[in-house]
Amino acid sequence: MQLTKHAHACVTFTDGARTLLVDPGTFTPDAAELISAADAVLITHEHFDHFDESALVAELDRRPGLRVFGPAAVRAKLRGRAEVVAAGDRFEAAGFAIAVHGETHALIHADIPVIDNVGYLVEGRVFHPGDSYAVPAAEIETLLLPISGPWTKFGEAADFVRAVRPARVVPIHELMLSELGQNSARMLLGENGLTGLPLETIPWGNSTAV
Numbered sequence: 001m002q003l004t005k006h007a008h009a010c011v012t013f014t015d016g017a018r019t020l021l022v023d024p025g026t027f028t029p030d031a032a033e034l035i036s037a038a039d040a041v042l043i044t045h046e047h048f049d050h051f052d053e054s055a056l057v058a059e060l061d062r063r064p065g066l067r068v069f070g071p072a073a074v075r076a077k078l079r080g081r082a083e084v085v086a087a088g089d090r091f092e093a094a095g096f097a098i099a100v101h102g103e104t105h106a107l108i109h110a111d112i113p114v115i116d117n118v119g120y121l122v123e124g125r126v127f128h129p130g131d132s133y134a135v136p137a138a139e140i141e142t143l144l145l146p147i148s149g150p151w152t153k154f155g156e157a158a159d160f161v162r163a164v165r166p167a168r169v170v171p172i173h174e175l176m177l178s179e180l181g182q183n184s185a186r187m188l189l190g191e192n193g194l195t196g197l198p199l200e201t202i203p204w205g206n207s208t209a210v
Helices: 031-037 053-062 072-077 154-164 179-189
Strands: 002-005 011-015 018-022 040-042 067-070 090-093 096-101 119-122 126-128 142-146 168-172 207-209
Touching: 002 168, 018 031, 018 119, 031 053, 067 072, 067 090, 142 154, 154 179, 168 179
Parallel strands: 018 040, 040 067, 126 142, 142 168
Antiparallel strands: 002 011, 002 207, 011 018, 090 096, 096 119, 119 126
């Protein structure tokens, strides 16, 4: 199975001719193209940087058989054309086995309502948490680690990695950090920092076996 990193929180999983897309949002410039190439789409939550509503609506108009999964708010915005998932669910998408962990978005501020957020464990190996540091009740080989955003904090990210204890860590959700900020994240959170594991940065459009 191959993992391809795209801008911000968007990734694809491929295995042969099968393609599974996770969190194509408006911060991902080629979101519409990625959606058109996907056999199924997973959305962790409704925020625009993870969920390009207009691109998905357009693709569902063109290809009604496209399967999209996400919380209830995603289904509502797609006019009922998504399958609602929640913590504890297990299902298959594009031939990939998916387990759902987590229920809510991380707190940004007490004045901002907390929304639903689900994380996806793909093939029992790779975990995409969306916008949350909630620890999944499963062993994780590769953790996709959010490192920037209004809800993130490096100390909490370090504790998340320590609690999950993955074999590999790939940073995502990095778009709000400059190159200097991303280097700082690697130093503080990496193998010589708080987690003891290297942050394996994957350039946009590049892939790795997982």
